[in-house]
Each structure stands twice: as C-alpha cells, then as structure tokens.
Amino acid sequence: MHKLLRDKPGEQIMLLGNEAIARGAIEAGVAFATTYPGTPSSEISLNLFQMSQESDLYFEYSTNEKVALEVAAAAANAGIRTFCMMKHVGLNVAADPLMTLAYVGVTAGMVILTADDPAMFSSQNEQDNRYYGKLSGLPVLEPSSIPEAKEMVKAAFDLSETLKEPVILRTTTRINHSNAFVTLDDIRPRVTKGRFERDPFRCVAVPAVSRQLHVKLLENIAKAKTVSEDSPYNFVEGQGKLGIITNGVSYGYAADAITDLGIENDTRLMRIGMSHPMPEQMIKEYLSGCEKVLVIEEGEPVMEESVKAFAQEAGITIPINGKGESLFSRLYEYDPAMVRKTVAGYFELPLDTKTPVDVSNVPEIPQRPPNLCSGCSHRATFYEVQAAAKDMDIICPTDIGCYTLGFLPPLSTGDFVICMGSSVSSACGFGQATDQKVVSFIGDSTFFHSGITGLVNAVFNNHNFTLVILENDTTAMTGHQPHPGVDMERMGLSGYGRINIENLVRSLGVEHVSIVKPFKVKKSIEIIKEALEYNGVSVIISQEPCALYAKGLKMLKPRAFKVSDKCVDHRDCINAIACPSFYLEDNRVKIDADTCVGCAVCAQICPENAITPLKK
Amino acid sequence: MKEFNIYITGVGGQGIGLLSQALLQAIDHAGLDAVAVDTHGLAQRGGVVASRIRFGEQVYSPLTMKHRSDLVLAMEIHEALRGVNTAVKDSGALVYLDVSWQPLPVRISGEKPMTNDDISKTCHARQVQVFRVESHKIPDPRMQNMAVLGTLAGHGLVRGVEKNHYLSALEAVLPEKIREANINLFESYMSV
Numbered sequence: 094m095h096k097l098l099r100d101k102p103g104e105q106i107m108l109l110g111n112e113a114i115a116r117g118a119i120e121a122g123v124a125f126a127t128t129y130p131g132t133p134s135s136e137i138s139l140n141l142f143q144m145s146q147e148s149d150l151y152f153e154y155s156t157n158e159k160v161a162l163e164v165a166a167a168a169a170n171a172g173i174r175t176f177c178m179m180k181h182v183g184l185n186v187a188a189d190p191l192m193t194l195a196y197v198g199v200t201a202g203m204v205i206l207t208a209d210d211p212a213m214f215s216s217q218n219e220q221d222n223r224y225y226g227k228l229s230g231l232p233v234l235e236p237s238s239i240p241e242a243k244e245m246v247k248a249a250f251d252l253s254e255t256l257k258e259p260v261i262l263r264t265t266t267r268i269n270h271s272n273a274f275v276t277l278d279d280i281r282p283r284v285t286k287g288r289f290e291r292d293p294f295r296c297v298a299v300p301a302v303s304r305q306l307h308v309k310l311l312e313n314i315a316k317a318k319t320v321s322e323d324s325p326y327n328f329v330e331g332q333g334k335l336g337i338i339t340n341g342v343s344y345g346y347a348a349d350a351i352t353d354l355g356i357e358n359d360t361r362l363m364r365i366g367m368s369h370p371m372p373e374q375m376i377k378e379y380l381s382g383c384e385k386v387l388v389i390e391e392g393e394p395v396m397e398e399s400v401k402a403f404a405q406e407a408g409i410t411i412p413i414n415g416k417g418e419s420l421f422s423r424l425y426e427y428d429p430a431m432v433r434k435t436v437a438g439y440f441e442l443p444l445d446t447k448t449p450v451d452v453s454n455v456p457e458i459p460q461r462p463p464n465l466c467s468g469c470s471h472r473a474t475f476y477e478v479q480a481a482a483k484d485m486d487i488i489c490p491t492d493i494g495c496y497t498l499g500f501l502p503p504l505s506t507g508d509f510v511i512c513m514g515s516s517v518s519s520a521c522g523f524g525q526a527t528d529q530k531v532v533s534f535i536g537d538s539t540f541f542h543s544g545i546t547g548l549v550n551a552v553f554n555n556h557n558f559t560l561v562i563l564e565n566d567t568t569a570m571t572g573h574q575p576h577p578g579v580d581m582e583r584m585g586l587s588g589y590g591r592i593n594i595e596n597l598v599r600s601l602g603v604e605h606v607s608i609v610k611p612f613k614v615k616k617s618i619e620i621i622k623e624a625l626e627y628n629g630v631s632v633i634i635s636q637e638p639c640a641l642y643a644k645g646l647k648m649l650k651p652r653a654f655k656v657s658d659k660c661v662d663h664r665d666c667i668n669a670i671a672c673p674s675f676y677l678e679d680n681r682v683k684i685d686a687d688t689c690v691g692c693a694v695c696a697q698i699c700p701e702n703a704i705t706p707l708k709k
Numbered sequence: 710m711k712e713f714n715i716y717i718t719g720v721g722g723q724g725i726g727l728l729s730q731a732l733l734q735a736i737d738h739a740g741l742d743a744v745a746v747d748t749h750g751l752a753q754r755g756g757v758v759a760s761r762i763r764f765g766e767q768v769y770s771p772l773t774m775k776h777r778s779d780l781v782l783a784m785e786i787h788e789a790l791r792g793v794n795t796a797v798k799d800s801g802a803l804v805y806l807d808v809s810w811q812p813l814p815v816r817i818s819g820e821k822p823m824t825n826d827d828i829s830k831t832c833h834a835r836q837v838q839v840f841r842v843e844s845h846k847i848p849d850p851r852m853q854n855m856a857v858l859g860t861l862a863g864h865g866l867v868r869g870v871e872k873n874h875y876l877s878a879l880e881a882v883l884p885e886k887i888r889e890a891n892i893n894l895f896e897s898y899m900s901v
Binding site for chain 2: 109133135215239267269342346428429449451454456457463464465466501570572673675676687
C-alpha cells in the first residue's frame with residue numbers, strides 16, 4: 094500500500110513537504126485531482142498519481158494548467174472535493190479560468206496549489222503568486238513548516254466550502270522540498286461521484302450574470318476577512334516592542350534569528366499564515382504595541398504594503414520597513430544568516446561577530462553548471478542541427494525543459510525562451526521580422542502543453558521556420574511524468590489514449606514533416622539539411638527516449654565505449670558535445686565506463702574512429 | 710545540544726537523496742527531532758546538489774548559516790572542497806568520496822581540477838577532520854553512498870546516533886531488492 098494511504102492515525106512518518114501536502118489532500122477526502130507537473134510542485138502530483146492506481150481517487154495529468162484548472166472547476170461544481178496543483182508560472186497559464194472561477198465559485202471544496210520558486214532553482218522567473226490572491230479575490234494560505242502544510246490543506250478545503258470559493262495554497266521551494274516528521278490523522282471518506290445541479294445564473298458567466306457574481310465575490314472577500322481575523326494561522330508570539338511580521342518559510346529564519354540573538358523577550362513576532370485577505374484589525378492592534386516593525390517576506394512587499402496602509406488608517410506612525418537598502422531584497426530566497434544580520438541591523442542590536450572563516454588560501458573551484466545527461470538524445474539533435482546549419486545565420490528559439498540546457502557551451506543552441514510554448518510562436522515572429530533562418534526547439538510534453546496553437550498559427554499565417562520537436566516519450570525534467578503522446582502500457586497502465594505527434598502535425602497542414610533518429614548522426618544531418626532548405630513551415634520530429642527514463646524501464650541496457658589507442662587528441666568529441674562521461678586524465682580524453690550508456694554519438698564524430706565499444 | 714548541522718553535497722545523479730533520507734531516518738530513530746531540505750528539478754541534471762539536515766533544541770529552519778555545519782558529507786572531490794569552503798565550521802568534519810566528476814570548465818576550458826591534496830591542505834589549515842573514502846575499493850559504484858554513511862557511522866560523527874539507528878534506518882529506506890548488499894557494505898565500512 095502507498096505509504097500516504099496508510100489509515101494509521103497518530104503514526105509519525107518522515108515526509109517530504111510535497112508528500113505531506115498529498116497526504117493532507119487524502120486526509121481531506123480529496124476525490125479528484127488534476128495537474129500539469131512543474132518543479133517545485135511535482136512530487137505532490139506524482140504521489141497522487143501513484144495513489145490513484147490503488148484507490149478510487151481520480152487523478153489526471155492534464156495537458157496544461159489551464160486545462161487542469163477547468164477540469165477541476167467542473168468536478169468542484171459537481172460536488173466533489175477537488176485539488177489542482179501547479180508551479181507558480183503554471184498559474185499564469187491557468188489565470189484565465191482562475192479569474193472567472195472566482196466569480197462562479199464552487200459547490201464542494203476546491204484547493205489550487207501554487208508552488209513558487211524564489212531564487213529560481215528550476216524556473217524562468219520568481220514571480221510572487223500571492224498577487225493572484227489579490228487579483229482574483231480568492232483567499233491565500235501559506236504554510237511555514239511541513240506538518241503545517243498538511244494541516245493547511247485540510248483547513249483550505251474547509252474554508253473553500255465555507256465560502257463556496259476555491260482557496261489558493263501557496264508554497265515555496267523550501268517548503269515543498271524539506272523533510273520533517275508528520276503525524277498522520279484520520280482519512281475522510283472520499284465522495285467520488287457527484288451531481289451537477291443546473292444553476293445558470295451562477296455558472297454561466299455572461300455580462301449580466303457576472304455583474305451579480307462580482308458583487309457576490311466582494312461579499313465573499315469580506316467574509317474571508319473575518320475568517321482571517323480569527324484564523325489560528327495568523328498568530329503573535331512574544332510581547333516585546335520590536336515587531337517582526339513574517340510568513341511562510343521566512344518564519345523559520347526569523348525564529349532562528351530571534352533565538353540566535355537572544356531577543357525572545359524583546360520581540361513581538363506576527364506570523365501570517367492566511368495572507369489574503371490580511372487580518373486588518375489584528376494587525377492594527379498588534380502595531381499599537383510595537384515601537385518599530387520589520388516585515389520579513391521573500392519576494393514582493395505584499396504584506397509590507399498592506400501593513401503600512403493599515404498603520405496609516407489607524408494613525409500609527411512607527412517605522413515599518415521590509416524591502417530597501419540595507420534591509421531585505423525583492424530578489425531570490427532568504428537564508429538564516431541574512432535574516433539574522435538584517436534583524437540585528439534594523440533593531441540596532443550587537444551582532445556576535447566572530448572572526449569570519451578564512452578561505453582565502455583555497456584554490457578557485459571550477460563552477461559546475463547543470464548539464465544534459467550522458468546518452469541524452471537532445472545533445473545529439475543539437476549537434477546535428479548545428480552541423481546542418483553550419484553556414485547559415487540562424488536564430489534558435491527554444492523552450493522549457495531539460496533541453497533548455499542546450500544553450501550552454503559547447504552546444505550553444507538556444508537563443509530565446511520566455512515561457513512554455515514560446516518556441517513555436519516566437520519562431521513565427523522572428524521568421525517574419527528578420528531574414529535569418531529560424532530553427533526552434535520544443536519537447537514533446539511542452540508541444541502538447543502549448544506548442545500546438547503556435548503551430549496552427551504558423552500554418553494559417555504562412556510563417557517560415559523549422560520546428561524541431563524533441564520526442565523523448567516523457568516529461569523528463571520534472572521527473573518522468575506521462576504526456577498525451579506516451580505509451581502508458583509501457584508503464585503497465587491501461588485505459589489511456591495516445592496521440593501520434595507526426596499524425597497531429599500533418600493534420601494541422603504542415604507540408605514538410607520529417608523524422609530523425611538522432612543517434613544516427615550522418616543520416617540525421619542530411620534529413621535536417623533538407624528540412625532547413627524548405628521555404629515555409631517544416632517540422633522535424635527527433636525520436637529517442639530519454640536515457641534516464643529508458644534505463645528506469647529497462648528499455649536501455651548501457652554498453653560503455655572507450656577511447657582507443659587510435660586517438661590523436663583532436664578532442665572533437667569533448668569540444669563539440671561535452672558529454673559528462675568524458676574526463677581528462679594526464680591530458681588525454683577518457684570515457685567513464687560507469688556512466689556511458691553507449692549512444693555512440695561521439696564514436697560517429699571522431700575523425701580517427703578512435704571511440705569503440707568497451708569489450709568486457 | 711543547541712544545534713547539530715549536516716551538509717550533504719555532490720553531483721546530481723549520485724544518490725545524495727537516499728543518503729540524506731537514510732541519515733535523517735537514523736537521526737529520528739535516535740530520538741532526535743530533525744528538519745531537512747533537498748534539491749530537486751533542473752539542478753539535478755549534472756549540477757551541484759545539496760541537502761541539509763539540522764537537529765537540536767532550538768532549530769526552526771532547515772537551512773544552515775554559512776560555516777556553521779558540524780559535518781560535511783560529499784560524494785565528489787570538487788563538491789567536497791566547495792562544501793568545506795561554504796558550509797563546514799572550523800574544527801568540523803568532512804567525509805568525502807574521492808571520485809572526480811570533472812566540471813565542464815575543466816573539460817573544455819582548461820580550468821584546473823581539484824585534487825585530494827587541495828582538500829587535505831584546506832582542511833588542515835582550518836582544523837577540519839578529514840575522512841577520505843576510497844572509491845576504487847567499493848565493488849559497485851551504486852553503493853558509494855553506503856560507504857560514506859558507513860564511514861561516518863563507524864567514527865560516530867553524528868552525536869547521539871548509534872549503529873543500530875543507522876541499521877534500522879537502512880531497513881526502512883532501502884528497497885528490498887538491494888537491501889542486503891547495501892547493508893553488508895555499510896557494515897564493512899562501519900567496522901573499518
């Protein structure tokens with residue numbers, strides 16, 4: 094049995110933040126869950142996916158976040174507790190349904206989880222999704238610890254049913270990816286089938302209806318505000334005069350700083366766990382007991398601006414600061430040392446300044462940028478496209494996935510990325526606005542997510558570029574989730590459809606479609622050359638399963654290669670493709686037999702044919 | 710104990726996650742209340758990964774201040790030195806596996822790779838105790854993390870965590886298929 098399905102109330106188990114959130118959903122009786130995977134949220138859905146295979150929970154990997162939220166919105170309006178989760182930028186994709194779903198509301202509990210990524214460990218931006226609470230009018234809850242994350246999921250469902258509105262649960266990477274011990278509680282029975290009761294003057298958002306629904310939304314925000322005033326998730330610790338207002342993961346840093354500086358008796362800490370709507374009265378009363386207030390929140394000054402406005406209304410003139418010079422930044426994530434230093438500086442406290450550790454004599458350590466894996470087919474495709482386009486002036490829009498890493502030397506393939514699907518639509522623009530040859534790249538999962546509409550646009554408006562679809566049979570970067578082109582039977586799962594990318598592309602009216610097998614280097618270069626010469630929209634589908642995924646499914650048996658005595662040290666291999674299995678020893682190129690999977694791409698580009706299978 | 714901080718580092722794909730899970734379980738089995746944080750996502754693709762584990766009486770956040778780690782575990786030479794540079798406190802301890810996964814700038818831009826010698830010099834200057842785990846003696850590279858765990862357990866480097874705690878943690882986190890071989894290797898390093 095999946096460990097998160099265990100019906101053992103009181104048992105303590107170690108969980109990853111994302112597992113605790115998935116368990117919270119199970120304890121809340123969630124019966125319907127949808128997602129598009131994205132770090133740092135991915136393990137929540139992965140666990141729900143696994144649990145759905147051994148229970149009556151309905152779970153789907155939806156095509157993208159907009160689809161996920163719309164599927165979920167229907168279930169929650171059919172009376173089923175529904176959970177929809179995504180990374181922060183996913184909520185941009187789902188922003189359209191979000192804004193009007195807030196008007197329409199739900200009849201059963203619905204929680205929308207957004208996993209923000211301060212410092213951008215795995216994201217293209219570090220936007221602060223608390224603003225979506227303000228923008229949509231929906232309540233926002235933010236946990237500070239793993240046990241609290243589990244509890245908050247359940248509280249969010251109850252709140253959603255009280256207000257008949259979706260509730261946003263906002264986490265950040267350090268909550269999603271922390272581990273801690275969590276106590277299991279009872280599992281509420283799942284209600285897996287509902288009934289939709291027609292209610293067109295609530296559910297059909299035409300102007301006349303929406304004018305009324307907006308009134309209802311504002312009334313709901315007022316109700317949510319009274320909930321926030323009494324919420325156990327907004328609390329004060331300490332009775333000192335030095336005010337610290339904080340939220341989420343910063344609460345831990347603030348608590349560490351207070352202990353470290355020994356100022357428990359001087360501080361009054363307010364932890365905001367329900368951050369939209371803010372508990373206005375509670376904050377005004379809190380401020381009246383403080384001499385000076387520091388707001389500690391990663392990202393944007395969301396709480397700081399509210400607190401300042403409340404102070405102004407209450408005629409409170411004490412200093413209230415958060416972001417600013419020698420204070421906190423809007424950039425990146427915080428850490429305990431930075432918080433401690435800023436707290437000490439702001440409240441003019443002596444900072445115990447031990448002599449800093451001397452690391453001046455340590456040699457410069459080379460940086461280690463992330464790198465495509467050994468045997469990754471993307472490396473081969475990028476090499477082949479560059480070889481085929483050798484004398485061309487090319488622009489290479491790329492997209493969101495492992496293959497974004499192709500922009501780094503030595504492959505240096507990737508010139509423009511803004512969001513999921515942008516490779517295709519931006520190729521339309523570059524092709525029209527310049528005389529350069531445009532070759533863009535998109536992964537198979539990303540193509541289904543939001544590349545198709547761009548390609549429809551390209552065919553209709555008769556654009557001119559080559560699109561390379563990297564078909565590796567999985568959503569690799571987020572941890573090998575399926576997508577609509579995947580053969581689910583390979584994973585031992587039945588009852589799924591499957592969409593063939595080549596047929597889809599041809600049916601859209603793309604006239605020049607070719608398939609390459611990227612581990613056949615010469616042949617691939619020839620095919621790519623021909624596609625690049627085509628005037629109009631051409632699509633190349635590069636087919637080779639992700640090496641990690643294939644190894645995991647035992648479809649790939651690694652067969653290592655070696656550099657033989659024939660090598661004359663041209664280093665074409667290492668300089669052109671830089672597979673991580675290459676290393677230098679005594680200034681000669683070697684191949685690490687433990688990591689080489691035997692894709693043989695290097696063997697095909699070595700002018701001496703010096704790279705050969707390692708015979709055991 | 711006020712706090713005990715552990716920093717675990719290596720290259721994405723080296724099994725840092727399992728090492729940190731096992732250690733966290735062992736700490737729990739010893740009756741200590743710990744928090745931890747890992748790296749997931751894009752950085753795992755051949756980049757630096759780091760896990761942190763903290764426990765003690767007054768520990769809230771899983772992140773640790775610079776140069777406050779009592780113990781650094783590293784699965785690779787360059788990352789061992791980086792961990793010493795950023796995390797370990799003076800007079801702390803380092804357990805590292807002596808394999809080198811050369812970073813890209815070493816392989817294509819001629820930057821100088823780090824050596825065991827660099828590590829011992831740096832650690833000596835800061836009175837950091839060094840435990841080198843020799844990779845060529847480990848029969849199966851997939852069990853390297855067990856050798857590192859066995860070494861730290863054998864030297865009792867995590868205060869309050871005993872042999873039986875590690876063993877029960879490994880029973881809990883290792884999949885059955887590989888359990889026996891991994892535990893045998895762990896025990897052989899434990900008694901070295």
